[in-house]
Amino acid sequence: MRLAVLGVGLIGGSIGMAARARLEAPVAGFDPDPETLRRAVEVGALDEAAGSIAEACAGAEIVFCAAPVSALEALAGDALSVAGEDCVVTDVGSTKREIVAGLGEDERFIGGHPLAGAETSGVENARADLFEGARWYLTPTTYSGGLLYDRLQRALAELGARPQAIDAESHDRVMATVSHLPHVIANVLVSQAASELRDGSERMPDAGPSLRDTTRVAGANPQIWGDIFASNRESVAAAIDETVEQLRRAAELIREGDREAVAEWHRGAGADRRTLLESELGGGPLIQLRVVVPNKPGTVAELALALGRAGVNIEDMALYPAADMRTGAISLWIAGEQQAERALGLVRELGYTASVEPG
């Protein structure tokens, strides 16, 4: 088996490394930026730096297109025009409907989307185990060649990923809700807060931990998100419409002023969050510990170290510095009641005040 990778950033580079290590397949690569291409060879992501798309694709059985979303359709189209008849061409873009609409009638094209690598970028961060255990969506169409699909999904499984077929439309709709919408909402909320504070006669130095958490992803990577929003605009806009509808109902509920009804709605949201996180984590119910701490260097370390030594994993963590920046709280999420109980004991042994948050 011979592979080609077009675009050798974090994802392309990691595909190359994983393929070389696990498939023992020779990997040719091309990148429009010669310096990136040179580095990709240097870090071991490629066997061969090709001088063109055609050169990279020559003799390849699988071609991975790993460019920014806005460039993917053209890139994959170019690859299809030079790839052999028995070559499967796939991509790694975060949205799938647009590219599948454009290329899905070619039996050799199968769209893909690995859920990995969102945390960083660049070939210097590439690694062979990036896809270990990661869901890798594939969006075949009725035109897709069965043998080509089989070859692709086997190769992905050998790279360590968990390939799963999904139609492009469902993919984009679900991603709109669980990934793209939170970014839209964070943007809107942070701008609304900034505007409220600008307009107010008061400076409000304490934005509050809830605003901090809810807006953490606001404004991240404008270019990438401009592309994603543009290529998934229908699903994202539809998800926003749904949020608008839900918010209207929430406003109505709150305006009515029925404390018990509001509390009930609030409890439902808490249950929904636990369901989501638990299905994601799979390590038993997720339990939140609140620890009151001095906000100084070393505190997080001390806590995390004590838990680490005891083999208790921290699934999620959030810091809440108090107004004086000298004290604060840390929330630790631990999977499973037994582990949470151990964690609570360990934290208290260190002399901290800690409690389990009511679920």
Added chain:
Amino acid sequence: MRLAVLGVGLIGGSIGMAARARLEAPVAGFDPDPETLRRAVEVGALDEAAGSIAEACAGAEIVFCAAPVSALEALAGDALSVAGEDCVVTDVGSTKREIVAGLGEDERFIGGHPLAGAETSGVENARADLFEGARWYLTPTTYSGGLLYDRLQRALAELGARPQAIDAESHDRVMATVSHLPHVIANVLVSQAASELRDGSERMPDAGPSLRDTTRVAGANPQIWGDIFASNRESVAAAIDETVEQLRRAAELIREGDREAVAEWHRGAGADRRTLLESELGGGPLIQLRVVVPNKPGTVAELALALGRAGVNIEDMALYPAADMRTGAISLWIAGEQQAERALGLVRELGYTASVEPG
């Protein structure tokens, strides 16, 4: 000076401790729960457990009412009916318009709201330094006695807090945006995601770090939030209306599909977030480091410890476990470029891949 505290949970208990330690004022307290009252004396929050509101208020110059929001107006009303003519009665509720509308014509009542203690609850977590450096809003009216206001705000400053006058309406409006609204949005978003996943034919095991952050506060403390939403319903509903309007505009912008316009909007949100956080932290621009890590016990500790040893403070932190739960990323927010640069060096020395996120 003699003080009374009515309701001795986290806030009431901490007021008692701080007053005893810093004002050297005798503190009498009352709580409808005898066990709580007993514990408050035991942990040193009170000099004296009173048998009734009247007994606690006898001879007091300041009375702090620290009950749940829904009980505050009745409690403060009772206090005013038994307190002396030269006694100022204040409360610590998260919303101010309702209680000020009810009691603000009594020159002895001045509403208050310390921004502290949201991270935990209960008198066992009370501490004398809870209000150190914390903003403490006061909502005097045109009826409020000047000498009484002066006495109250001096006492708060001596407790370590930073008192600031604000009209009740502005207070509730700003709080609606920066504190109450994020909870509403987290609730709506988490329920929308849960519903999408329930309806979908696909299980989506990876909710994604953005959804995780944006919904972190969903469903927290239903009873407290039922009260807050009920007593601040007009401002919260108005803030939701504004969000609905902003989301409609965002949907329109995204539907139009102009990548550059969307990226520009996204960049604006990023700038708004930095402005908000920097005004809050005041330690120089906030810089985000992304560190690729194995998701195992001890990793957070190792990182935090290295930074702690070097005196670099972590202002905020978020964990992003990857799909396989064996790798992932950690975001660290460090205030100031020099500190961030040091942190980056330290993290890399430990052998981790790390980079500064573009601002």
